[in-house]
Amino acid sequence: MSTLYDEIQEVRALYPVSRSATLPALRLAQERYGWLSEEAFREVAKALDETPAYCMAVASFYDMYHLKPVGRHLVEVCTNIPCALVGAQQVLEAFESELGVRAGETTEDGEVTLRTVECAGGCGWGTVVAVDHRYRERLTAGDVPAIVEGIRSEAGNAS
């Protein structure tokens, strides 16, 4: 398996100016470690010839980078206006009750983090929920138990 350092060098080569690889490099680190710890920032910084502070400053600007640990699975419910008009809050509450956590929290077993997100870009097919970055569309509260069961059984198989 290639090292994070090597993967980042490959991405740097795509750009005329290698700082452009900052966002992809942070993503690679997050895919590897699940979140961006101080250690991860040091590693990314070294591979990019930047400072850890620079990498942290960039990462903290963007919503998709996790600056603290998250669950192995991520459930993101869009609650922007088009989804909200067709029941996104009810979908969110169904996830809260099925998972036993509030939005912004992670289940006790560390498996699932639930959060709300701004417009996911599936407005005509709301409510949109991204499960591990894969969009599920036209969801209603009634669809939630099966989705949670799917996530849990996958989690069970993996362990």
Add this chain to the structure above:
Amino acid sequence: MPAEQFLVLAGAEGGRLLTKLADYRAVGGFEALAKARTMEPAQVVQEILDSGLRGRGGAFFPTGRKASFLAQGTGKPTYLVVNADESEPGTFKDREIMFTVPHRLIEGCLITAHAIGSDRVFIYIRGEYLHEFEVIKAALEEVHGANLLGGVTIVLHRGAGAYICGEETALLESLEGKRGQPRTKPPFPAVAGLYASPSLINNVETIATVPKILELGAKEYAKIGVPPDSSGTRVFSLSGNVVNGGNYELPMGVTLRELIYDVGGGIPNGRELKAVIPGGSSVPVLTARQIDVPLDAGSMAEAGSMLGSGAIVVIDDRCCMVQLGLRVAQFYMHESCGKCTPCREGTRWMVQILESIEAGTASEGDLDLLLDVCDRILGKCLCPLGDAAAMPVASYIDKFRAEFRDHLDGGCPMQGESSLENVLAPVDQHTHDPVAEVPA
């Protein structure tokens, strides 16, 4: 019923996927590129100018003119950057273009690159669009394998979750590996854009329209829609309280009524239409009485709104307009990059005032205070993000002032029955926790 016209979308019933190169070529794909490559670059730019094509991202600037601004003879490379950071609430058209006809976007990139003499294209795709990224990546590999790139390198660059990166100079900052904060202009990107080189930045739908312009010829394309200012089709994103939400490609000039009732099947659950957001959440609202307005730039301006990104959000009578304003303001507060004070602080003030109106603790003067805050944001920042909060909220007060006033005495008259009741915005989750606590 207005007929869909497929110049950009894949067409056909059931959302046919044209994701394979062979399928795209079977419907004439990449013939426009071959034609363009027999033409002088300046001729191609002239075709785009003559077609009347305007930017489909929301600003509606003439595409050919934008290309003609590119600085020449600088000794630096010229870059084409595709804005695929679609994030305006209500908008999901670019996503459908990308996952159904990725080759059309790529063909448009290659034609445009030829027109402006660029051999390096960057497609900045929003980070959440993972599936679309994969589809375009696979399509690019096919195009590469078929030797169609003609020496042009196309780099797919994924964003990481920031609405502001749809603003073109913020996008360039982000693409350069920085925080996505807008730049001061001038210099404009046509002079000093990506890596301080001349750069053309176009939206996905705009670029994906270019092959059809070459195929039909500029004169024929320009006749579609409402020439001369609103030529062509638009991919309208229809959402909210409407039976058939989805993307519909129609000639500009179709009315809101036709789109909502004939194409969209009307309002579900026997509810009444209350309001329509006609161009993404950043534009002024229209009332139910205004839906005979044609969707072209001139008519929309007359009606006091904008076509924006072509996103039509239909709102039925269960929606509290104060809650709508609050949710809009929360979004823009969350997405403000923090660079300009009127936007960073103003959107916060807007949220606070709207919360107090909704809670029934505001006074009549607070409505004017809110309008005053909007006015102090409008036009006073480097980019239009603050305007995008101020314009719609001011329009809600303007058009639904009685409903706002009803809140002053004891809170929301809908008494918990609004469709947006208690909806949780991400901003409430402290997703921007500081990495280090500030010492006491």
